[in-house]
Amino acid sequence: MTSTAFVAEIEQNLLGAILSGGDHRPTLARLTPEHFLEPAHAEIYRLCCAAQDQYGTTTLPTVIKMASQEFVQGFADRSGTPLGPYLAGMVTTTPFDVRNIKGGARAVLSQWARIGLKTEAEALALAASDPSTNPAELARVIVSRADEIASHLRTSGRTNTRQTFAEAAQDALTASLEAKVRQGLTGITTGLLDLDRATGGLQRRDLILLGARPSMGKTTLGTSIARFAAASGVGVGVFSLEMDSAKLAARMVSDLAHSDGKRIPYQDFIAGRLTDDQEDAAAAALEKYASLPILLDDASNLTIAEIRAKTETMLEDAHDRGVPLGLLILDHLGKVKPSARYAGNRNNEVGEVTDGLKALAREFDLSVLLLSQLSRQVESRDDKRPVLSDLRDSGNIEQDADAVLFLHRQAYYLERAEPADPDERIEWQSKLDACRNRGELAIGKQRNGPCVTIDLHIDIACSAVRNAARSF
Known part of the structure; x- marks a missing residue:
């Protein structure tokens, strides 16, 4: 040369x-x-x-x-x-x-x-x-x-991947002792007690997939987890590939106001239909929680390479702010643009994305929460609770994800099945009222824990997800 x-x-x-x-x-x-x-x-x-x-x-x-x-x-x-x-x-x-x-x-x-x-x-x-x-x-x-x-x-993250048994065992013991002090929480809190108990929190270096059909509340759950994690002192980065940052922030403000006992439907927030009291409540919530370490990026059609580059910038920004990044949320898988390497082979394209995000989680010591839409085959069953086979192009997703969560709301289907007969409508209304704010979060896969179903309280209008025992 x-x-x-x-x-x-x-x-x-x-x-x-x-x-x-x-x-x-x-x-x-x-x-x-x-x-x-x-x-x-x-x-x-x-x-x-x-x-x-x-x-x-x-x-x-x-x-x-x-x-x-x-x-x-x-x-x-x-x-x-x-x-x-x-x-x-x-x-x-x-x-x-x-x-x-x-x-x-x-x-x-x-x-x-x-x-x-x-x-x-x-x-x-x-x-x-x-x-x-x-x-x-x-x-x-x-x-x-x-x-x-x-x-x-790159030399970021964990460059020395080789450990002796003694070193690895000592790390495990240290993590166990820390978890005992934190009441079993080894990872990042989701703000949902039953989910934290089942998983130990969102684990760093793990790729966690949250799947659901449209309008089930994936984004609602994602934003709730983001703000609870941020409130615990963990830096959170959110890639909103489908919704702009202002609308996502409106959801978060509704959620935060909900925690203060104020009900502000985020659609009213976005449409400018707030009452004077709601405006005051929103302003109070914003002032109270303005310092939450959450970074939003609403660029669309990103490739894995671009997500990686933006994540590195987020890491630097979060470090400069004094709250290192610990959780990365992507909404959602279907909006990540694949490279031309596997053009036409959707299964391999999805595998490229999930493999890239898994590598990102391990390299930068992050917990990565990836939201994903489920296939339409859910709608064809009498029992519409999702299972692993409902994941679109599921082979690579199941392989790469360390945990898979499924969100389901029976009220969504009941609301769309109102009977014409007045007598039947009474029974239908009773069923709808009984499950209107109820949700189920099923753990379909977890490498190091049980696969259980967790009951949730979900107020879709206010973008709020809480423990099932919540009264509001």
Whole structure:
């Protein structure tokens, strides 16, 4: 490679250290041949990996014996230097050894990323000069590519994924003792006692899916959980891919006022139909809870790469505000735009999204709550309580989600089944009144807990979800 941006010595120094022998398995596990920009260096590194796998060593004599005659001759023809002396020169001049080789690996990776970004920037400038270029598509491509490059460099979250049994067991014991102090709560509170008891709260590094049919109250439950979690001192990020932030905030204000004993239907809030007393109650709730650490993003049609980039910005913002992000809520799965990689294969597209969100949860130590609509097959059954098979393209969702919750309100179906016969209407009204504010939250899957059904009190109009024992 002849670019002035490329410093050959960076790759030569690392290869020299590897060829000196020693245990370089951590370095070999982190880097791939693609990270070496000089093709000959990429091939030499590939030979080092092969020598380690086959013979358990990367010393120069072993590696050079594994090189094909075509590569040896081609290298000499192109460089004017035999391969053996070239490799020996790298070994004698390298400043690294087994103790500080990590610095050399970081330098190689950094150079690869820097030049990769330079190449993408040049391509962006060229494409942007073409009047026929679609800027929206161009922006998506560059964000996706930049995220792909950045993924190789990320050191956020838990970089050391290997632990001894003793270390892992100590972590488990510490978490257990902390949970005892917090009355069994090992994760982030949902504000719903029975749900917290069944799950220990929303666990960090977990992907939790909340599924329901439209109008069941997914967003209502999501916003209630967001504000309870925020009130407990956890930073919350909300990606509202379907509803703008102002309307989502109106729901939250209705919920908060509800906690203060004031009933403010959020639709009246949005439509400007509030009474003077309701306006005062809304203003009081806003003033009381204005400091809740909740960050909203209402951009639509986001890809996983864009969600990741925005999440990193949220993490920085939350850290600067003094309340680190702990919970991320996405409303909803169907509005996340898949990449073109699996175009036409919806099951794989959904898998790409859920796998990406699971990786996000683990990398940044977040609990990720993903809302999702269920398939219409629920409507065709007499018992409309959802089950795992009702998840759209459910294979990947069931695999990636650590927990799956289903929300169901019988009142929704009764309201739409009013009989014409007056006698039947009396019985219908009685049933409707009995379940109007009742909801069920079924845990359809949980890796580390029971699958139970939890009763809830739901006031859809005020976007409020409470424990079933609540009287309002």
